[in-house]
Amino acid sequence: MNKNKRNKSDMSRREFLRRLGIGAGSAMALMALKPLNVFAEDEKISVKDIRMTYRVQHGSGEQISLLGFGMMRLPDNQEEVDQLVDYAIEHGVNYFDTAPMYMRGRSEVLTGNSLSRYPREKYFIATKMSNQNQNLWSLEDSKSMYYQSFERLKVDYIDYYLLHSIGNGGVEAVKGRFIDNGLLDFLLEERKAGRIKHLGFSYHGDVKAFDWLLDHNDDYHWDFVQIQMNYLDWRHAGLGNSGKKDADAEYLYNKCQKLDIQCVVMEPLRGGALARLQQEQLDELETLRPNDNPARLAFRWVGSNTNILTTLSGMNRMEHLIENVETFSPLDPCTESENALLAKIADVMSGFPTIPCTTCAYCMPCPYGVDIPGNFAYYNEAIHEHVLPLPDRQSPDYAIQKQKFIDGYKKALPDEKTWAKACQDCEECLSKCPQSIRIPNQMGRIVETLRNRG
Numbered sequence: 001m002n003k004n005k006r007n008k009s010d011m012s013r014r015e016f017l018r019r020l021g022i023g024a025g026s027a028m029a030l031m032a033l034k035p036l037n038v039f040a041e042d043e044k045i046s047v048k049d050i051r052m053t054y055r056v057q058h059g060s061g062e063q064i065s066l067l068g069f070g071m072m073r074l075p076d077n078q079e080e081v082d083q084l085v086d087y088a089i090e091h092g093v094n095y096f097d098t099a100p101m102y103m104r105g106r107s108e109v110l111t112g113n114s115l116s117r118y119p120r121e122k123y124f125i126a127t128k129m130s131n132q133n134q135n136l137w138s139l140e141d142s143k144s145m146y147y148q149s150f151e152r153l154k155v156d157y158i159d160y161y162l163l164h165s166i167g168n169g170g171v172e173a174v175k176g177r178f179i180d181n182g183l184l185d186f187l188l189e190e191r192k193a194g195r196i197k198h199l200g201f202s203y204h205g206d207v208k209a210f211d212w213l214l215d216h217n218d219d220y221h222w223d224f225v226q227i228q229m230n231y232l233d234w235r236h237a238g239l240g241n242s243g244k245k246d247a248d249a250e251y252l253y254n255k256c257q258k259l260d261i262q263c264v265v266m267e268p269l270r271g272g273a274l275a276r277l278q279q280e281q282l283d284e285l286e287t288l289r290p291n292d293n294p295a296r297l298a299f300r301w302v303g304s305n306t307n308i309l310t311t312l313s314g315m316n317r318m319e320h321l322i323e324n325v326e327t328f329s330p331l332d333p334c335t336e337s338e339n340a341l342l343a344k345i346a347d348v349m350s351g352f353p354t355i356p357c358t359t360c361a362y363c364m365p366c367p368y369g370v371d372i373p374g375n376f377a378y379y380n381e382a383i384h385e386h387v388l389p390l391p392d393r394q395s396p397d398y399a400i401q402k403q404k405f406i407d408g409y410k411k412a413l414p415d416e417k418t419w420a421k422a423c424q425d426c427e428e429c430l431s432k433c434p435q436s437i438r439i440p441n442q443m444g445r446i447v448e449t450l451r452n453r454g
Contacts, residue, residue, distance in 0.1 A: 051329040052092025055309050058262060059198070059223055064124060066303050067328040068095035068264065068310035071111045072102045072360070075316055078113055084321055085114040091325045094123050095310045097264075098153075099164060100145055101130040101362075108152035116154040125153055126264075128164035128202065129187070131177055132432070139181045146187075150195075160264075161187065161196045162226060165362075165434055167205030171212045188220065198223035202266065204434030207247035210255075217259055224309060226264040227252045228358075228434075230274055231301045231342040233267075236350035253307065262309040265302050269313075271358030273349075274298040276384050281345050288341055296327045297334070301342055304333040353389065354380045355442050356435050363429040363439060371418035372429060372439060378412040379446055390449070406450060420446040 054063040069088050074081050085096075096115060098107045108127060115123050127149045131142045149158065163178055178184040190196045200222050203210045213220070228237075229249040237248045256263050269275050275295040277285070285297065302311050311328075315321040334342070357376035366372055382388045387405050391397050413419055423443040433439060 050092040052325070053303065053328050053331040054092075055262070057198070057223075057309060058260060062124070064095050064310050065093045065328070066308070066310055066331055067093055067299075067324055068097055068126075068312045069093055070266070070312040070314040071096055071098040071107045073314045073316050074103065074107055074110050076103065076106060076110070078110060081110045082114050082117070084315065084318065085111075087318065087321055088315075088325070089118060089122065092329065093325065095126065095160075096123060097126040097160075097312050099128040099130050100149060100152075101128075101132075101164075105152065108149055112153035112155070120155070124159040125155060126160035126162065127153065127158055128162040129178075129183070130164040131183075132165055132168065134176070137176055137181060139183055139186065142177075142181070142183045143186065146190075157195050157197060159197045160224065161191075161199055163187075163201035165205075166201045166203045166213060167207070167209045168431060168434065168436075169209075170206040171209050174209050174212065184220070200224040200226060200261075200264070202226035202264075203252065204228065205436050207251075210247065210252065214255055214259060214261075217261070222259075222261050224262050224264055225252075225256050226266055226312075227256070228267040229253060229263065229265045229302060229305075229308075230268050230270050230298060232270050232274060232346045232349055234346065235343075236346055253305065257307045263305075263307055264309055265311045267358050268302045268311050269295060269298050271360070273354070273358075273380065273384075276381075277345065278384060278386075281348070284341060284345075288337060296323070297338065297342065299324065299327050300332060301334050301339070303328065303331045352383055354383050355437060355445075357437060358435065360434060362432045362434060366423075367426060367428060368422050368424050369417045370420065370422045370443065371413060371415075372443075374413055374418060375420050375443065375446055376437075378409055379442075379449075381412075382408060388449070409450065420444075420450070423447075 053066040055066055056062070057064055069085075074084075088096075096111060098111045100108060102108070103110075111125070115125065129142060129146060131137060131145060136142060136145065150156065163174075163184075166174060169176075178187075187196060187199060191199045199220070201213060203225065213222070214225075227249060229252070233249040235248050235250055253263055275293075275298070277294045282294070285292065285294065289297070299311060299313070302308060313320070313324050315324060355376045357373060357380070359373040359377055361373050363372045379388070382405055387401060387408065390401050390405070409419075420443040423440055425440040427440060429439045
């Protein structure tokens with residue numbers, strides 16, 4: 001680690017403890033319970049009163065904002081993106097995550113245009129090797145994607161580079177995408193040359209692929225790993241409707257922590273599901289923490305885990321960005337009572353017959369025009385709003401509830417060509433889904449619910 005960076009970081013720690021009036025003897029106990037907030041006193045930060053919480057990257061000493069900006073669903077308008085990025089940077093956010101496949105390349109372009117207006121040392125860019133399509137497994141095609149990211153992002157080095165979506169296809173896909181073609185050897189050389197500062201991977205799906213890469217950490221020396229983590233997936237990652245058990249986030253997090261590999265978190269709100277709790281759960285939250293909301297609590301839960309480097313949020317609306325910045329400025333770690341409540345909520349939610357879709361849209365476009373995430377989002381909303389499951393056919397409420405579901409479906413998906421009934425079971429979407437959802441089967445559930453009016 002750079003000695004100057006180490007000293008600067010240590011001074012921040014001492015100053016932090018001094019301000020709290022805590023002596024050296026109590027320091028370790030505090031840091032075990034609460035994540036460190038590194039105060040931004042650097043001349044390169046333009047806003048003097050930044051209160052953002054930062055985490056120190058173990059290898060380099062870099063101060064990374066605990067709130068990271070996920071650039072997957074940006075507005076396709078450069079001026080709007082610039083406004084979001086400006087607010088984020090002015091309030092201490094310095095980690096921006098994109099990928100070649102996001103918005104079919106537009107995300108990298110928009111991100112590069114926006115961030116290039118700032119001095120390079122003011123932000124950290126994360127992007128990925130998105131060669132999931134087997135047609136892109138050749139070293140030549142993969143290297144072309146790699147170099148294209150530099151051009152789109154307008155940079156001569158990438159701070160955090162990831163092997164994208166490890167797990168889909170298992171260990172064999174890992175070897176085909178990265179090992180057998182020499183691509184990982186190439187990326188390791190790029191890290192050695194400094195064009196990649198930190199190398200890691202993002203994980204979905206088959207845990208054997210995750211284990212294989214970490215079990216070979218002595219060969220690759222991963223700098224970070226990106227995992228899906230929230231209080232529901234902590235112990236209820238569930239069955240992904242594929243017949244195989246996805247790894248709980250608790251297992252993923254703990255394995256990384258044992259190897260001293262920091263985690264970047266995606267899906268802290270489980271595709272927005274954790275921002276929409278049922279009324280009885282909202283009432284419990286209100287009693288425990290008045291004037292808070294489910295999204296804030298979910299973010300605070302993630303950030304309270306000390307081996308988290310940053311927490312990604314796809315903030316394509318200014319009001320979401322402002323609220324999230326407030327949540328992390330500074331982070332207020334969850335109490336034992338809050339953790340107990342969230343564990344209870346997770347237990348209840350794990351029994352809901354929802355479809356575990358996070359609306360990432362990796363499955364799109366459907367060759368038959370089905371709006372896959374739109375269908376799943378409405379179905380899950382109907383469950384959360386107690387429209388589903390439908391009562392027994394003999395119940396006097398059956399026809400009313402059924403019609404309510406149908407009316408809502410037509411409103412959510414006004415174009416009939418996008419409905420679940422257009423699914424032809426081609427299974428093209430299956431290999432693309434990070435959650436391993438049996439998409440045609442779930443479309444069948446929706447069709448069956450719509451079919452008979454009783």
